[in-house]
Amino acid sequence: MTPVSRAPxxxxxxxxxxxxxxxxxxxxxxxxxxxxxGEFVVFVGPSGCGKSTLLRLIAGLERADSGSIRISGRDxxxxxxxxxxIAMVFQSYALYPHMTVAENMGFALRMQGMGRAEIxxxxxxxxxxxxxxxxxxxxxxxxxxxxxxRVAIGRAIVREPDVFLFxxxxxxLDAALRGQMRVEIARLHARLASTMIYVTHDQVEAMTLxxxxxxxxxxxxxxxxxxxxLYHRPRNAFVAGFIxxxxxxxxxxRAQHAERDRIEVEFAGRHIGIHGMTSGVPRGASLxxxxxxxxxxxxAGATATALCDAxxxxxxxxxxxxxxxxxxxxxxxxxxVLKAPGDTAVRAGATxxxxxxxxxxHLFDGSGRSLRAS
Amino acid sequence: xxxxxxRSGWLYLAPFLVGLAVFTAFPFVASLLLSFSxxxxxxxxxxxxxxGLAHYVAMAGDRTFHKSLGVTFLYVFVTxxxxxxxxxxxxxxxxxxxxxxxxxxTAFYLPSILGGSVAIxxxxxxxxxxxxxxxxxxxxxxxxxVNWLGEPGYAMASVMLLRLWQxxxxxxxxxxxxKGIPQDxxxxxxxxxxxxxxxLRRITLPLLTxxxxxxxxxxVIQAFQEFNGPYIITAGGPLKxxxxxxxxxxxxxxxxxxxxxxxxxxxLLFLIVGIFSALAFRxxxxxxxxxxxxxxxx
Amino acid sequence: MSGTRAxxxxxxxxxxxxxxxxxxxxxxxxxxKPNAEIFQSIGLFPAHPTLEGFTRGWRxxxxxxxxxxxxxxxxIVIPKVILTVVSSVLVAYGFTRFNVRGSRVLFALxxxxxxxxxxxxxxxxxxxxxxxxxxxxxxxxxxxxxFATDGFFVFMxxxxxxxxPPEMEEAAVMDGCNSFQVLVHVVLPVILPAVISVALFQxxxxxxxxxxxxxxxxxxxxxxxxxxxxxxIDVTESTAWxxxxxxxxxxxxxxxxxxxxxxxxxxxxxxxxxxxx
Numbered sequence: 001m002t003p004v005s006r007a008p009x010x011x012x013x014x015x016x017x018x019x020x021x022x023x024x025x026x027x028x029x030x031x032x033x034x035x036x037x038g039e040f041v042v043f044v045g046p047s048g049c050g051k052s053t054l055l056r057l058i059a060g061l062e063r064a065d066s067g068s069i070r071i072s073g074r075d076x077x078x079x080x081x082x083x084x085x086i087a088m089v090f091q092s093y094a095l096y097p098h099m100t101v102a103e104n105m106g107f108a109l110r111m112q113g114m115g116r117a118e119i120x121x122x123x124x125x126x127x128x129x130x131x132x133x134x135x136x137x138x139x140x141x142x143x144x145x146x147x148x149x150r151v152a153i154g155r156a157i158v159r160e161p162d163v164f165l166f167x168x169x170x171x172x173l174d175a176a177l178r179g180q181m182r183v184e185i186a187r188l189h190a191r192l193a194s195t196m197i198y199v200t201h202d203q204v205e206a207m208t209l210x211x212x213x214x215x216x217x218x219x220x221x222x223x224x225x226x227x228x229x230l231y232h233r234p235r236n237a238f239v240a241g242f243i244x245x246x247x248x249x250x251x252x253x254r255a256q257h258a259e260r261d262r263i264e265v266e267f268a269g270r271h272i273g274i275h276g277m278t279s280g281v282p283r284g285a286s287l288x289x290x291x292x293x294x295x296x297x298x299x300a301g302a303t304a305t306a307l308c309d310a311x312x313x314x315x316x317x318x319x320x321x322x323x324x325x326x327x328x329x330x331x332x333x334x335x336x337v338l339k340a341p342g343d344t345a346v347r348a349g350a351t352x353x354x355x356x357x358x359x360x361x362h363l364f365d366g367s368g369r370s371l372r373a374s
Numbered sequence: 375x376x377x378x379x380x381r382s383g384w385l386y387l388a389p390f391l392v393g394l395a396v397f398t399a400f401p402f403v404a405s406l407l408l409s410f411s412x413x414x415x416x417x418x419x420x421x422x423x424x425x426g427l428a429h430y431v432a433m434a435g436d437r438t439f440h441k442s443l444g445v446t447f448l449y450v451f452v453t454x455x456x457x458x459x460x461x462x463x464x465x466x467x468x469x470x471x472x473x474x475x476x477x478x479x480t481a482f483y484l485p486s487i488l489g490g491s492v493a494i495x496x497x498x499x500x501x502x503x504x505x506x507x508x509x510x511x512x513x514x515x516x517x518x519x520v521n522w523l524g525e526p527g528y529a530m531a532s533v534m535l536l537r538l539w540q541x542x543x544x545x546x547x548x549x550x551x552x553k554g555i556p557q558d559x560x561x562x563x564x565x566x567x568x569x570x571x572x573x574l575r576r577i578t579l580p581l582l583t584x585x586x587x588x589x590x591x592x593x594v595i596q597a598f599q600e601f602n603g604p605y606i607i608t609a610g611g612p613l614k615x616x617x618x619x620x621x622x623x624x625x626x627x628x629x630x631x632x633x634x635x636x637x638x639x640x641x642l643l644f645l646i647v648g649i650f651s652a653l654a655f656r657x658x659x660x661x662x663x664x665x666x667x668x669x670x671x672x
Numbered sequence: 673m674s675g676t677r678a679x680x681x682x683x684x685x686x687x688x689x690x691x692x693x694x695x696x697x698x699x700x701x702x703x704x705k706p707n708a709e710i711f712q713s714i715g716l717f718p719a720h721p722t723l724e725g726f727t728r729g730w731r732x733x734x735x736x737x738x739x740x741x742x743x744x745x746x747x748i749v750i751p752k753v754i755l756t757v758v759s760s761v762l763v764a765y766g767f768t769r770f771n772v773r774g775s776r777v778l779f780a781l782x783x784x785x786x787x788x789x790x791x792x793x794x795x796x797x798x799x800x801x802x803x804x805x806x807x808x809x810x811x812x813x814x815x816x817x818x819f820a821t822d823g824f825f826v827f828m829x830x831x832x833x834x835x836x837p838p839e840m841e842e843a844a845v846m847d848g849c850n851s852f853q854v855l856v857h858v859v860l861p862v863i864l865p866a867v868i869s870v871a872l873f874q875x876x877x878x879x880x881x882x883x884x885x886x887x888x889x890x891x892x893x894x895x896x897x898x899x900x901x902x903x904x905i906d907v908t909e910s911t912a913w914x915x916x917x918x919x920x921x922x923x924x925x926x927x928x929x930x931x932x933x934x935x936x937x938x939x940x941x942x943x944x945x946x947x948x949x
Binding site: 376377378379380382383384385386387388389390391392393394396397398400401402404405408419432457464467468470472477478479480482484485487488490491492494497498499500501507534537575591595598599601602605606623624627628632633636637640641643644647651 | 785791796851876877878927
Binding site for chain 3: 059060061080081082084086087090091094095096098099107108111112155159217239
């Protein structure tokens with residue numbers, strides 16, 4: 001299906017000063033966000049961070065307390081959901097059980113008063129894109145989970161919206177199916193080139209699907225950026241801990257030395273110098289050193305500086321790789337997780353030397369803010 | 375979906391609001407006012423005279439009223455426990471993968487569907503008549519015929535039996551409640567060594583208390599309003615032994631045309647039911663155990 | 673569970689079931705017996721089956737046949753059921769899908785009307801309908817149902833609706849429906865089993881209603897079957913039992929038919945409102 005030629009602003013979303021409270025609790029604090037046409041933006045964050053609420057505000061299923069939402073250049077803050085130029089795919093698919101697949105997909109168009117021929121045409125096209133053509137006369141209860149999900153997506157496609165909204169669409173599927181559908185959604189985006197806003201709590205989906213990720217926490221945006229940018233340059237400890245699995249190791253360290261763009265910290269008796277940091281950190285300050293499990297090395301490496309010794313508590317064998325859970329010797333006995341190749345000889349109970357490339361280190365101050373100079 | 379537009383909500387609720395005002399609230403208050411007035415049914419409304427609490431005072435001295443009140447309480451407090459116990463017992467017997475569940479369901483539930491009808495009350499009257507079904511059945515066992523409809527105690531028994539016969543509706547609700555008890559709870563208890571009675575006492579009954587409470591309240595309220603059975607089977611007799619309050623209210627208003635007195639009686643019935651309901655709800659805090667309900671945020 | 677106790681269980685249940693059904697079977701058997709035979713034998717099966725109970729009973733002792741009375745019954749029941757269903761669905765929808773201020777109070781009032789003994793409203797309602805000039809018509813019997821006065825059904829539908837996840841309706845809103853279109857296109861088909869249960873229960877209750885017609889219907893030609901039956905036992909004295917039993921059988925026939933046709937809706941409906949706790 002080739003994208004219809006569009007006016008330049010079509011598919012843009014602009015949110016200004018959006019806020020929403022339920023009863024006494026604020027769920028969204030004054031939020032600003034700009035989404036360009038054709039982007040695949042993922043809202044991600046822990047439960048209760050407000051990502052679903054934000055999506056529903058954009059959809060029009062909730063009314064904002066303040067702020068404005070513009071879609072395709074139009075102010076839709078007070079508009080009925082059906083007139084915002086959007087379509088939504090629900091977590092539970094929300095298919096109409098008493099209608100066939102074809103009727104489900106054509107319902108919105110029927111409500112719009114479209115002619116039957118046109119409806120059939122659009123439904124047939126969408127069904128072909130999603131390989132639903134043979135299922136058009138079936139009822140939802142006769143479909144598998146993956147098929148139902150595709151019908152839900154098909155229902156959105158036929159409306160040819162400017163923006164697609166996805167509310168955790170893969171959460172109800174089993175792991176294998178989830179991986180498959182993830183690829184299908186990515187392909188769909190490539191084909192339609194429409195703006196898509198996708199809510200998930202799964203950071204793997206966020207990393208693989210998004211052109212940009214919005215990390216939300218407590219109703220506010222922690223960071224917005226491309227997946228790899230969030231991975232390499234997290235703005236604070238929260239984002240650093242949320243993106244990437246297994247979680248980044250955060251170790252309590254003390255600042256020894258702060259020069260122009262280099263901070264030297266002390267951990268378990270050893271010193272490490274980290275470049276690219278802001279200055280102005282007092283000596284003796286308590287900081288957090290962040291290192292991802294995949295950047296910790298057992299023994300020594302070419303670019304690695306010795307970090308500490310550690311006692312191995314458990315080795316999780318995954319086949320291609322292994323996760324080593326260890327406790328750092330000295331200091332506060334912090335827990336460490338390292339990634340090692342699957343054929344590692346490390347066993348539980350062994351003592352290992354842990355090293356790290358200082359270039360892969362992150363530093364965060366007492367309030368969790370990254371000390372990286374931007 | 376909760377619609378933000380509350381105004382449409384009022385539109386949907388409008389029929390209820392009108393009905394509440396016109397057919398419930400207004401008659402409710404009017405009934406109270408009538409109970410304070412002297413008014414004959416055939417008169418026009420302007421002729422109603424205010425007489426204060428005279429009717430209620432009269433009730434205190436009215437022997438017929440005392441009798442009616444007494445038999446009403448007797449009726450309620452005998453039939454409700456018996457009916458609930460039977461319903462629960464049969465429900466527990468049925469709570470297994472039984473064959474022929476359709477037959478049992480028909481046999482036990484159909485009576486409660488038909489039992490409130492005039493037709494069944496008529497059949498009951500003939501069944502308990504001198505040479506009717508019941509006496510014939512008793513005769514088969516060798517006992518003498520009983521004057522069911524003519525003797526005060528037996529007349530009440532025949533009316534009570536009609537209500538007991540209709541335990542099916544309560545049974546169906548108990549059955550659903552029993553099926554709602556998670557199987558893993560029972561299995562865990564059995565693994566812990568619980569025997570049959572212990573399972574019943576410590577798991578089944580406590581988890582059933584919401585259903586028991588619901589059935590109990592509904593049955594008592596219905597029992598206090600019983601009319602068809604006593605009216606048709608025994609016409610309130612003999613000697614007013616089945617003259618339940620609803621019958622008395624009906625006759626005072628539509629046979630003796632004393633609308634004021636009838637209204638006072640109906641208000642008394644309301645107070646009785648109201649006090650009972652309040653007590654029941656208050657006490658429910660102590661013995662009704664609601665399992666934790668999971669509330670989804672949206 | 674315990675295989676050894678199963679025979680005992682079946683024995684008790686079959687015995688109890690038989691005892692429960694016996695009055696109905698007796699009625700049926702007696703309807704087909706010639707009058708004298710009813711007193712002679714307790715057996716269920718007529719030795720000389722005959723239809724005379726039905727043919728004589730049908731004619732009743734009055735100037736109208738039983739057909740008139742049955743027709744009157746349906747003239748009450750059908751409007752009442754339809755009005756109940758429509759108003760209960762609308763009101764239940766209003767309670768569950770809208771944030772109306774004070775809806776909690778209203779819902780508590782709804783429950784209060786269910787628990788209220790109707791005898792306290794009886795007399796003033798009668799006087800009110802008398803003022804309207806509705807005596808000896810069927811209007812007082814079904815017009816109130818247009819206003820959801822049978823709160824139990826609203827309660828039942830509310831409980832059912834609360835368990836329906838709202839996403840489907842949200843999807844319908846996103847597809848362009850207003851609240852009424854959502855109700856008609858999406859909600860109604862989904863709650864249809866509960867609605868059918870409401871219709872069935874109201875059908876049964878209204879078929880059995882006696883006090884209502886008793887106080888409002890005065891002329892014999894408007895008598896529903898319930899009043900006609902009562903009339904015939906007053907009139908017929910104690911002799912023609914087979915006629916009485918035959919008429920009772922006919923009067924019960926619609927309810928029995930509906931029961932057998934729609935058994936599962938009865939059972940599911942009866943439990944819909946109660947088990948949630």
